[in-house]
Amino acid sequence: MNLPLLEIKNLSISFGNDIEEHFAVSGISFSIEKGETLGVVGESGSGKSLTSLATIGLLPKSAKIKSGSILFQQGESSIDVLKQNENQLRKLRGNEIAMIFQEPMTSLNPVITCGEQVAEAIRLHMGYNKTKAKEEAIKWFNEVQLPRAEQLFDAYPHQISGGQKQRVMIAMAMCCEPKLLIADEPTTALDVTVQKHILQLIKSLQKKHNMGVVFITHDLGVVAEIADKVIVMQAGTIVEQNTTRNIFKYPAHPYTKGLLACRPPLDYRLKRLPIVQDFLTAQNKEISTVFNEIKISNEERTSQLKELYHKPKLIEVRNLKTYFPIQKGLLKKTVDHVKAVDDISFDVYEGETLGLVGESGCGKTTLGRSVLQLIRPTSGEVIYKNTNLRDLTSKELRPFRKDLQIIFQDPYSSLNPRMRVGDAIVEPMSVHNVYGNQKVRKEKVIDLMETVGLKAEQFNRYPHEFSGGQRQRICIARALALSPKFIICDESVSALDVSVQAQVLNLLNDLKQQFNFTYIFISHDLSVVKYMSDRIVVMNQGKVEEIGISEDVYDAPQKEYTKKLIAAIPKGEEIYG
Numbered sequence: 089m090n091l092p093l094l095e096i097k098n099l100s101i102s103f104g105n106d107i108e109e110h111f112a113v114s115g116i117s118f119s120i121e122k123g124e125t126l127g128v129v130g131e132s133g134s135g136k137s138l139t140s141l142a143t144i145g146l147l148p149k150s151a152k153i154k155s156g157s158i159l160f161q162q163g164e165s166s167i168d169v170l171k172q173n174e175n176q177l178r179k180l181r182g183n184e185i186a187m188i189f190q191e192p193m194t195s196l197n198p199v200i201t202c203g204e205q206v207a208e209a210i211r212l213h214m215g216y217n218k219t220k221a222k223e224e225a226i227k228w229f230n231e232v233q234l235p236r237a238e239q240l241f242d243a244y245p246h247q248i249s250g251g252q253k254q255r256v257m258i259a260m261a262m263c264c265e266p267k268l269l270i271a272d273e274p275t276t277a278l279d280v281t282v283q284k285h286i287l288q289l290i291k292s293l294q295k296k297h298n299m300g301v302v303f304i305t306h307d308l309g310v311v312a313e314i315a316d317k318v319i320v321m322q323a324g325t326i327v328e329q330n331t332t333r334n335i336f337k338y339p340a341h342p343y344t345k346g347l348l349a350c351r352p353p354l355d356y357r358l359k360r361l362p363i364v365q366d367f368l369t370a371q372n373k374e375i376s377t378v379f380n381e382i383k384i385s386n387e388e389r390t391s392q393l394k395e396l397y398h399k400p401k402l403i404e405v406r407n408l409k410t411y412f413p414i415q416k417g418l419l420k421k422t423v424d425h426v427k428a429v430d431d432i433s434f435d436v437y438e439g440e441t442l443g444l445v446g447e448s449g450c451g452k453t454t455l456g457r458s459v460l461q462l463i464r465p466t467s468g469e470v471i472y473k474n475t476n477l478r479d480l481t482s483k484e485l486r487p488f489r490k491d492l493q494i495i496f497q498d499p500y501s502s503l504n505p506r507m508r509v510g511d512a513i514v515e516p517m518s519v520h521n522v523y524g525n526q527k528v529r530k531e532k533v534i535d536l537m538e539t540v541g542l543k544a545e546q547f548n549r550y551p552h553e554f555s556g557g558q559r560q561r562i563c564i565a566r567a568l569a570l571s572p573k574f575i576i577c578d579e580s581v582s583a584l585d586v587s588v589q590a591q592v593l594n595l596l597n598d599l600k601q602q603f604n605f606t607y608i609f610i611s612h613d614l615s616v617v618k619y620m621s622d623r624i625v626v627m628n629q630g631k632v633e634e635i636g637i638s639e640d641v642y643d644a645p646q647k648e649y650t651k652k653l654i655a656a657i658p659k660g661e662e663i664y665g
Contacts, residue, residue: 097159099153125302127332135321144185186260186261225259231262250448251278254282262297269294271301273306280612318332342371349367353379362378408468412428428630443610443625453610560580613657623637624641
């Protein structure tokens with residue numbers, strides 16, 4: 089009888105004590121065969137990562153296994169991972185079960201070169217000497233398609249891109265040719281093009297080594313590209329498991345339908361994005377029925393655009409350049425420049441959402457910060473209310489800061505962990521001396537918190553007491569504190585679950601209608617940008633590749649670069665829907 093490569097039976101994991109015990113994983117069971125890819129999907133907190141950590145014996149000390157077994161095939165029999173001691177687990181990890189973690193920057197040691205980190209794993213598990221381990225590491229760098237493998241062996245993690253760091257992590261996981269690879273959100277926050285390469289790489293390595301893969305993600309579109317079968321997790325339980333095709337074509341559980349519907353459809357525009365709750369409250373609703381209820385017709389869209397582009401221009405960007413010097417030698421002589429923003433011009437109309445899309449390093453964030461003068465441009469003009477912002481001193485700029493705001497990408501690092509969230513929202517009001525006194529400001533902040541879906545009693549809490557989606561709502565409330573006219577959203581939903589992402593995108597659109605905001609929406613995710621934006625600017629290497637109405641750019645791209653971005657979008661909905 090053929091044993092599964094991995095079989096998890098009735099696994100339950102809890103935290104807390106006997107008085108107050110919380111079950112993070114409750115009685116889950118599934119199996120995976122050699123050469124098979126299992127997709128594990130669900131929102132943050134559903135138990136996905138905890139299950140994977142249990143599989144390689146890396147659960148936190150506070151976690152308790154309450155029931156179950158994790159059986160891993162070794163030869164003609166299976167061992168229970170949960171019954172192995174630390175020495176036995178150390179031999180299992182890397183050799184037979186390997187893991188790619190979600191965040192390569194924190195998973196790699198910043199003071200050891202990338203090559204040495206992979207070579208160390210090879211020496212530990214394979215017993216090779218230094219020279220042989222280095223040769224093997226370079227071989228694996230080539231295998232995972234890292235450019236200039238020999239030079240990158242001596243590079244430190246901060247010297248390479250996010251996609252390259254993830255390839256180093258894959259090389260480290262694969263170098264001992266494990267039987268099972270666990271990939272925990274390995275493509276979250278990566279460009280769609282880099283994501284596509286990483287998915288293709290994992291598939292090709294799996295085929296070559298007949299490896300089992302557990303691929304954990306919150307994005308069902310990504311799962312469609314790689315998985316043979318899928319389990320859907322919610323609040324520590326498996327609510328549905330099936331082949332990938334059946335999950336997409338015939339989703340049975342309302343939660344699965346909700347996750348599928350949260351992602352913006354690519355072939356038409358919706359008034360708002362469905363959220364998981366829509367399906368949990370109306371359990372028999374089909375995705376197509378919900379989409380049909382909130383679809384915008386071509387006539388409605390044409391009318392919206394006609395009205396929008398009769399409005400005056402709010403921002404005019406003319407021949408903007410932002411260059412950074414490359415300095416070498418003891419005297420730091422400037423030998424060249426990085427042209428992050430290279431002669432860019434565009435307009436933003438009142439009430440418009442202008443999408444800014446492109447791969448990491450194309451200059452999107454630098455352009456956004458140059459428009460706001462957070463980075464001073466090298467040359468060009470940014471005209472707001474007949475004033476060229478670039479001509480103003482820092483002091484002269486201050487009154488304009490009330491009108492021009494930014495919501496940053498990372499809600500974790502953009503809030504002071506020692507400051508209560510209410511005080512963080514009050515702070516800009518105090519700096520600009522608006523709303524008279526602290527009592528009125530606090531009332532205004534509570535009103536803002538409720539506007540973005542938070543509660544008044546959360547005023548005195550600290551950032552660590554909130555989820556990622558709630559923190560992003562706090563950042564949005566802080567951006568609104570001065571009643572701005574213009575807001576730049578810089579990758580402000582890229583780190584969020586698709587379900588939370590849908591809620592935040594709906595909130596941004598609701599606020600736009602309520603307060604007549606104008607947005608620049610920066611993202612590497614073209615499907616999200618297409619949903620949010622009236623027009624799209626496609627950037628590549630500091631220049632504008634193409635600009636146009638969002639539907640036109642997606643349906644009939646003019647440039648090869650834009651076509652490449654669109655081709656990289658996971659299209660599970662189209663494959664199976």
